[in-house]
Amino acid sequence: MNAVNTWNSTQHFWLIILGFIVAFIPRFFPLMLFTKRAIPEWFNEWMKFVPVSLFTALVVKDIFIDSASYALLLDKYSEMLAAVVVIIVAYRTRSMAISVVVGLIGVFILSMFMA
């Protein structure tokens, strides 16, 4: 997280525009299409598994994969422990804000002890 990005504001701007387009397409077209006709069953059944699969993959990337070399990392103990705490808190409270705040505090405290 120490690497400094060299992009300028114009590049950031175009990233935002492209990001807007890819964020807009999956939000708008199903809405436009399916307010007028029925949703195909298989599409829904498949899409149901996309969020879980993607979120898990992203968590694995954050905790177990080195962001520069893409090698397997198994020594981020404070993140691993904090992740377990977040899962428990999320399961019990169902609150996004509490889960995130507890996670941040948890990783902060744990990283002081485990470095």
Place this chain on the structure above:
Amino acid sequence: MNKRRPNPKQVPDPNEPLWRSTLRVAMPLNLSYIPIGLACGILLHAAGFNTLLTGLVSLLIFSGGAQFLIATMLTINSPLLSIVLMLFFLELRYALLSSSLSPYLKGSSNRFLFMFAVSLNDENYAINYLKFATDKKWTGREALMVEHYSLLFWAASNVVGSLIGSALKIDLSIVNFALTALFLYMIVMQIKNRLTIVICLISGVLAAVCMMLTKSTLGLVISTIIASLIGFGLEATLRKRLPDSHWLWRLRSPGSKKKAVEHSDAN
């Protein structure tokens, strides 16, 4: 639903203006956006985004996950195409959310649907879906107002976060954990039966293997497609062969059902 707690504040007032009743529905979400928005603004600042662009990205993309991802991928100097592709797959889940809201928005103009789609988000979806399902008077108009309130709070907290980021020095590896926590929370909210947990495990292993093989975040895209197809296939097979398999039993979280009902009742 008929266990209404005797709290005079929760009795709906017929004369209450629409902007206030919808704001009341949106308020818990608005408040929960503040800490996450601040963290996101701080990270975007660290990734090189100026305050104006931080506001713009919050208004146009309006997705915590996507904005954190942009910040993280910029700090590791990922190429533009890789970031946009990753965003596309991250945002693909909205296809599911917007198709599940579509029955409630039948007959709306394309212009309204455009406005609705632009400010749709995981969390305001959850509120609106619940309201549409439980409140007969809830229409697209109220739902859009809830979306706009949450958008406003999100963008404002991001901008403030960006300003904080430029004023203070903050340990970014810790702030970055906000993203991991956010995704963990979203995973927990997605878990409906034991099969989902199996898919999580498969997806996790696949993701690690694919990223180590591709040496890039493209591995995430590949593993997501494979894992979701495995889930789709497994569920279809289980439904057909073993319709009452315990892998399909619904899991109930302690807080979920009761709270959701109380919540909708309170509003």
